[in-house]
Amino acid sequence: MKLALLLYPHQNIRYRPSLLQIAEGETKMIMNAMEVSFSLTREMIGGAQFLIIETEKEMSRGELAQIWQCASMYMLFECVGEEMRPLPSMRLQYIGEDLPYLLKYKGKTNEMFTDSMITMGVCCSDFARVFDSQLIVCDPMAGKGTTPMLAIKRGYHGVGIEIGKSNVEEVTGYMNRYFEFHKIKYKHQATSLTVRGKNGGTQHKWVFSDSNAHFKDGDTRSFRMICGDTRNAMAYLKGNSVHLMVTDLPYGVQTGTAGKEDGLFATVSKALPEWFACIKPGGTLCMSFNTHTIRRDNLVSEGIRAGFTHVETGEMNHWVEQAIERDLIVLKKEGKKA
Numbered sequence: 001m002k003l004a005l006l007l008y009p010h011q012n013i014r015y016r017p018s019l020l021q022i023a024e025g026e027t028k029m030i031m032n033a034m035e036v037s038f039s040l041t042r043e044m045i046g047g048a049q050f051l052i053i054e055t056e057k058e059m060s061r062g063e064l065a066q067i068w069q070c071a072s073m074y075m076l077f078e079c080v081g082e083e084m085r086p087l088p089s090m091r092l093q094y095i096g097e098d099l100p101y102l103l104k105y106k107g108k109t110n111e112m113f114t115d116s117m118i119t120m121g122v123c124c125s126d127f128a129r130v131f132d133s134q135l136i137v138c139d140p141m142a143g144k145g146t147t148p149m150l151a152i153k154r155g156y157h158g159v160g161i162e163i164g165k166s167n168v169e170e171v172t173g174y175m176n177r178y179f180e181f182h183k184i185k186y187k188h189q190a191t192s193l194t195v196r197g198k199n200g201g202t203q204h205k206w207v208f209s210d211s212n213a214h215f216k217d218g219d220t221r222s223f224r225m226i227c228g229d230t231r232n233a234m235a236y237l238k239g240n241s242v243h244l245m246v247t248d249l250p251y252g253v254q255t256g257t258a259g260k261e262d263g264l265f266a267t268v269s270k271a272l273p274e275w276f277a278c279i280k281p282g283g284t285l286c287m288s289f290n291t292h293t294i295r296r297d298n299l300v301s302e303g304i305r306a307g308f309t310h311v312e313t314g315e316m317n318h319w320v321e322q323a324i325e326r327d328l329i330v331l332k333k334e335g336k337k338a
């Protein structure tokens with residue numbers, strides 16, 4: 001079977017080579033998770049960038065649905081002879097198609113990049129085959145919540161931990177306005193959190209559904225935004241409770257309070273064992289970082305020291321802006337061996 005993946009073109013031509021590289025990495029991870037043998041090539045067709053997948057066997061509807069997880073992909077075609085036939089979208093779409101895109105701010109991670117990281121995290125985990133179930137995705141350094149918003153868009157549960165109070169307040173106002181505007185039934189609750197017996201932040205939790213009928217039946221999803229220090233993650237989340245963690249570490253340029261006292265790397269080193277404890281066996285942690293402030297091999301070593309194994313992802317290093325060269329790693333909390 002021959003498939004052609006039309007990629008989203010980036011308006012800024014400087015980003016296109018890195019997007020192509022990320023799209024390739026993402027597609028390979030999706031295919032590897034399905035254990036289908038395939039070849040992957042780049043092709044320009046009619047001036048647009050495509051990735052071509054060729055497999056010996058026909059792909060099932062379920063397998064095609066998995067390809068629709070590819071965040072970099074705009075449309076999927078089946079190639080038959082000279083013809084390219086568009087295949088209907090099977091992208092996971094639960095709620096809020098526009099939710100992750102409306103809030104604009106400096107320091108926001110590109111939504112498509114974050115979405116690709118979620119896909120990579122899923123595909124490298126033991127939950128790849130249940131990618132369309134109610135996974136719990138946490139961003140332990142969430143900023144204004146791009147990751148948990150993308151998670152609920154897919155029908156997952158989203159959780160964010162963020163130290164910046166104003167970030168959490170902005171997300172709170174935005175989520176309430178979004179649900180009200182779209183007439184989505186929801187419940188919002190704010191609770192105080194304790195860490196080692198002391199006041200340790202606030203949790204905002206929204207419970208909502210894709211329809212009023214589902215909401216009434218209790219078929220709901222949740223979105224949580226925790227205002228607190230990620231080094232205390234185990235005080236906020238249950239152990240072995242999160243399928244995936246996906247995060248874009250502070251760049252050490254202008255974002256982030258991590259680092260003020262003891263440095264970004266020290267903060268992440270301290271947080272990694274907490275993150276490990278929160279992730280379910282078989283789950284993954286997908287982290288991007290600025291190579292000007294953190295070295296890949298140091299981050300991998302700290303991850304291994306916390307108990308993770310390193311998943312090989314291939315070259316992902318790419319230019320973002322003058323002071324930011326971004327890379328990403330995937331770490332796995334190995335599941336119980338059968």
Ligand SMILES: C[S@@+](CC[C@H](N)C(=O)[O-])C[C@H]1O[C@@H](n2cnc3c(N)ncnc32)[C@H](O)[C@@H]1O
Nearest residue numbers: 108109141143144146163229230250256257258
């Ligand atoms: C690169 S930004 C994340 C941006 C996010 N992906 C978005 O699109 O909004 C990193 C975030 O980590 C947060 N942070 C830094 N240190 C932290 C800590 N110790 N605990 C929790 N969050 C922290 C910063 O406040 C910052 O918002």
